[in-house]
Amino acid sequence: MNTLFSATRPPLERLKAYFDDIRQTQYEALEKHGRVLGCPNFSVGAEISGTAPELDKKLQHTFSDLLKYIESAIRDAQSEGTINVADPAMSARCVLGFFEGVLTHAQVRNDPTLLDDIWPGTLQMLGIAPDAA
Numbered sequence: 058m059n060t061l062f063s064a065t066r067p068p069l070e071r072l073k074a075y076f077d078d079i080r081q082t083q084y085e086a087l088e089k090h091g092r093v094l095g096c097p098n099f100s101v102g103a104e105i106s107g108t109a110p111e112l113d114k115k116l117q118h119t120f121s122d123l124l125k126y127i128e129s130a131i132r133d134a135q136s137e138g139t140i141n142v143a144d145p146a147m148s149a150r151c152v153l154g155f156f157e158g159v160l161t162h163a164q165v166r167n168d169p170t171l172l173d174d175i176w177p178g179t180l181q182m183l184g185i186a187p188d189a190a
Contacts, residue, residue, distance in 0.1 A: 058122070
């Protein structure tokens, strides 16, 4: 994560690199296992939420860390004038929710091509025309 979200990369490139990495991983999973596997943290969290406090705490920490990376990239993009969002923290939560939703749809439908919507959809949420990025 530190490499993908390195401050040496432009902020939007950080987000795209993360999404591209997950997309590639899902294509590799499909090839190897015959299935899009989705996000293990999200799957486990949705399945056991509230039943295993220690695991809940670990998953919350994991998502909190990811959210910090996303929010940092959004704040940095705002600082450089690439985007203009009213609330970078809320925008980060929306981007993460959208990302997890698309990833889950890809898993349920076993169709990694759905992941192609993540980057253009994220840009749209951040007020950027996909061809402008």
